[in-house]
Amino acid sequence: MSGPIVALKGVHKSYGDYHALRGIDLEIGAGEFFSLLGPSGCGKTTLLRTIAGFEDASEGRVLLDGRDMAGVPANRRPTNMVFQTYAVFPHLSVAENVGFGLRRSQMPKPERARAVEAMLEQVGLGGLGRRAAHALSGGQRQRVALARALILKPKVLLLDEPLSALDRKLREQMQHELRSLQRQVGITFILVTHDQEEALIMSDRIAVMFEGLIAQLATPEDIYNRPVDRRVAEFIGVMNLLRAEIRRNGSGIEAEIEGLGTVPIEARQVPGGLTGAATAGLRPETLTVLYEGQPDRGRVTHGNIEEETYYGDMTYYGVRLDGTDRPVTISMRNLPGRDILDPGTRTRVAWSPEALIFFP
Amino acid sequence: MGPPALYALLMLAVPLATIFAYTFWTQDGLTIDRTLTFSNYREAFNDPLYRQLMLRSVWIAGAVTLATVMTAFPIAYFVSFHVPQRRKALWIFLITIPFWTSYLIRVFLWKVILGYNGVLNTTLLGLGIIDEPLSFILYNANAVVITLAHAFAPFAILPIFVALEKIDRSLLEASRDLGETHLTTFLRVTLPLAMPGIVAAALIVFIPTIGDYVTPRLVGGPDGLMIANMIQTQYLRLNDAPMGATLAVLAMAIVAVISALVFLASRLTARIWA
Numbered sequence: 266m267s268g269p270i271v272a273l274k275g276v277h278k279s280y281g282d283y284h285a286l287r288g289i290d291l292e293i294g295a296g297e298f299f300s301l302l303g304p305s306g307c308g309k310t311t312l313l314r315t316i317a318g319f320e321d322a323s324e325g326r327v328l329l330d331g332r333d334m335a336g337v338p339a340n341r342r343p344t345n346m347v348f349q350t351y352a353v354f355p356h357l358s359v360a361e362n363v364g365f366g367l368r369r370s371q372m373p374k375p376e377r378a379r380a381v382e383a384m385l386e387q388v389g390l391g392g393l394g395r396r397a398a399h400a401l402s403g404g405q406r407q408r409v410a411l412a413r414a415l416i417l418k419p420k421v422l423l424l425d426e427p428l429s430a431l432d433r434k435l436r437e438q439m440q441h442e443l444r445s446l447q448r449q450v451g452i453t454f455i456l457v458t459h460d461q462e463e464a465l466i467m468s469d470r471i472a473v474m475f476e477g478l479i480a481q482l483a484t485p486e487d488i489y490n491r492p493v494d495r496r497v498a499e500f501i502g503v504m505n506l507l508r509a510e511i512r513r514n515g516s517g518i519e520a521e522i523e524g525l526g527t528v529p530i531e532a533r534q535v536p537g538g539l540t541g542a543a544t545a546g547l548r549p550e551t552l553t554v555l556y557e558g559q560p561d562r563g564r565v566t567h568g569n570i571e572e573e574t575y576y577g578d579m580t581y582y583g584v585r586l587d588g589t590d591r592p593v594t595i596s597m598r599n600l601p602g603r604d605i606l607d608p609g610t611r612t613r614v615a616w617s618p619e620a621l622i623f624f625p
Numbered sequence: 626m627g628p629p630a631l632y633a634l635l636m637l638a639v640p641l642a643t644i645f646a647y648t649f650w651t652q653d654g655l656t657i658d659r660t661l662t663f664s665n666y667r668e669a670f671n672d673p674l675y676r677q678l679m680l681r682s683v684w685i686a687g688a689v690t691l692a693t694v695m696t697a698f699p700i701a702y703f704v705s706f707h708v709p710q711r712r713k714a715l716w717i718f719l720i721t722i723p724f725w726t727s728y729l730i731r732v733f734l735w736k737v738i739l740g741y742n743g744v745l746n747t748t749l750l751g752l753g754i755i756d757e758p759l760s761f762i763l764y765n766a767n768a769v770v771i772t773l774a775h776a777f778a779p780f781a782i783l784p785i786f787v788a789l790e791k792i793d794r795s796l797l798e799a800s801r802d803l804g805e806t807h808l809t810t811f812l813r814v815t816l817p818l819a820m821p822g823i824v825a826a827a828l829i830v831f832i833p834t835i836g837d838y839v840t841p842r843l844v845g846g847p848d849g850l851m852i853a854n855m856i857q858t859q860y861l862r863l864n865d866a867p868m869g870a871t872l873a874v875l876a877m878a879i880v881a882v883i884s885a886l887v888f889l890a891s892r893l894t895a896r897i898w899a
């Protein structure tokens with residue numbers, strides 16, 4: 266059993282008075298696709314650069330494959346990086362860019378050329394080796410940056426928002442390509458992103474960061490379904506938040522929730538044995554707008570449709586439940602023959618207590 | 626034809642054409658003999674004095690260019706890479722201050738510094754570093770090189786600085802990330818990317834230097850005279866405008882050829898380097 270490929274122990278980083286990282290503890294296993302997710306300015310890039318060796322941790326230790334990296338410069342770490350701006354060398358051709366790091370290896374020239382060609386093939390740039398780097402599109406530059414790093418077979422590949430500069434279609438395509446490429450090469454990928462959807466799609470595990478700290482470290486499913494606090498819940502997808510009161514009653518627990526009434530809940534829904542005033546969270550897809558003539562199912566409450574946003578496959582409704590002052594968001598699949606309801610319509614809303622999550 | 630084209634024609638093409646025409650004429654006492662002939666060119670190529678002056682001009686201009694670029698590069702590099710962003714403009718501004726004074730005054734100042742009883746010699750004597758004044762620093766080619774290298778310093782610093790500023794700093798980190806040291810990163814990334822600025826600086830210095838005649842006249846002594854001094858002599862002293870024009874055209878041709886060669890060579894080395 267081998268240890269983690271990346272281990273961070275109490276990593277702090279400050280710039281003067283400003284603390285960009287405030288104690289990061291993290292272990293990443295070999296072959297994992299790991300994402301650092303958080304809003305802009307939360308310290309993701311700083312953390313990545315600390316692993317790469319471009320920043321020194323003010324405190325704490327960085328271990329790569331069990332070796333303490335203190336004093337080891339970037340050029341001697343077993344990591345390679347795909348920069349946010351790609352940093353493709355403009356004075357070199359595509360092949361020269363990809364072969365850049367091989368210059369130091371003992372590999373003989375013809376073998377090097379073959380390795381470069383094979384790598385270009387793998388990232389979908391076959392035959393473009395002689396192209397000047399400055400004549401490439403954004404997507405192609407990104408592939409060059411990727412090939413240039415992967416050809417050195419690093420233990421860890423660091424990617425700093427590699428897809429954020431691409432247009433939506435290309436970004437979605439690259440998300441799948443990156444994921445399958447990672448499975449092929451088996452190298453640990455650490456991806457920095459502020460796009461929660463991207464992190465959910467691509468990662469084995471996600472660390473959600475706020476203000477220099479990891480708020481939650483878990484699988485995409487756990488992050489989505491069991492966010493540890495309101496910040497994580499609101500950052501990942503859409504979460505409806507309602508005022509609630511949690512009470513112990515005999516052997517069970519019950520919650521009184523604005524607009525929904527009082528329901529029994531289970532202990533797993535209440536992290537840390539919370540009681541008293543709390544916030545209840547419900548994802549938009551766990552609520553259902555009932556159409557006229559549809560029978561009641563599960564628990565049902567009433568409200569007014571105030572907004573309607575059409576997304577093609579889905580419609581998002583803003584529904585103000587009776588007895589509340591803000592609308593909740595409800596997502597509904599658009600099926601053939603199902604009308605889009607207009608704002609102002611009075612409606613029933615079905616929901617289920619199992620979908621509730623509570624936060625302090 | 627618009628006014629700009631007309632202006633260019635009058636100010637540039639007409640004088641150039643006139644000078645060019647003169648090279649095929651000859652001076653006959655006080656009048657110009659307008660029979661077309663190559664005799665001026667023949668004389669210019671065969672007279673060892675002209676050849677020597679031409680070679681020396683190229684040599685001095687080359688030395689000035691080398692000295693200027695070699696000293697300008699570290700300065701530009703320092704300001705671009707080690708001065709905080711918000712102070713860079715101030716630094717560049719300060720660097721140019723000495724060059725607000727007239728060119729002539731600066732040449733005279735170098736005379737004061739480099740002279741037999743000049744600042745440099747008195748200081749070195751006073752410190753006991755030398756026993757008698759150095760004489761190889763004034764009234765020869767060395768003095769011309771020093772004076773011109775100083776005069777053209779800002780013109781070399783600026784294009785190199787601009788080229789360095791344009792280098793995306795993440796390229797340097799990428800090179801480090803791919804295993805290169807600071808030194809090899811400089812050689813493989815910084816230098817090739819700064820090359821356009823270096824070539825521009827070299828040409829900006831070389832082209833006017835080769836035709837300079839004030840500095841050689843004032844600090845060059847007899848061994849430091851350059852081709853422009855001879856052109857001036859032909860026109861004003863010997864009253865031989867055709868010969869002066871011929872030498873001027875030849876100097877221009879040499880500048881053009883060398884500039885083209887430098888430009889092509891820089892292109893070529895950039896490719897080979899990669």
Ligand SMILES: Nc1ncnc2c1ncn2[C@@H]1O[C@H](COP(=O)(O)OP(=O)(O)O)[C@@H](O)[C@H]1O
Pocket residue numbers: 280283285303304305306307308309310311312
């Ligand atoms: N070199 C630096 N000097 C001062 N502050 C910095 C420096 N680098 C980053 N910071 C600050 O650290 C915080 C985290 O930055 P960064 O890691 O780039 O965030 P992210 O990548 O999550 O958007 C930001 O507030 C940023 O302003």
Ligand SMILES: [Mg+2]
Pocket residue numbers: 309310311426
């Ligand atoms: Mg960032």
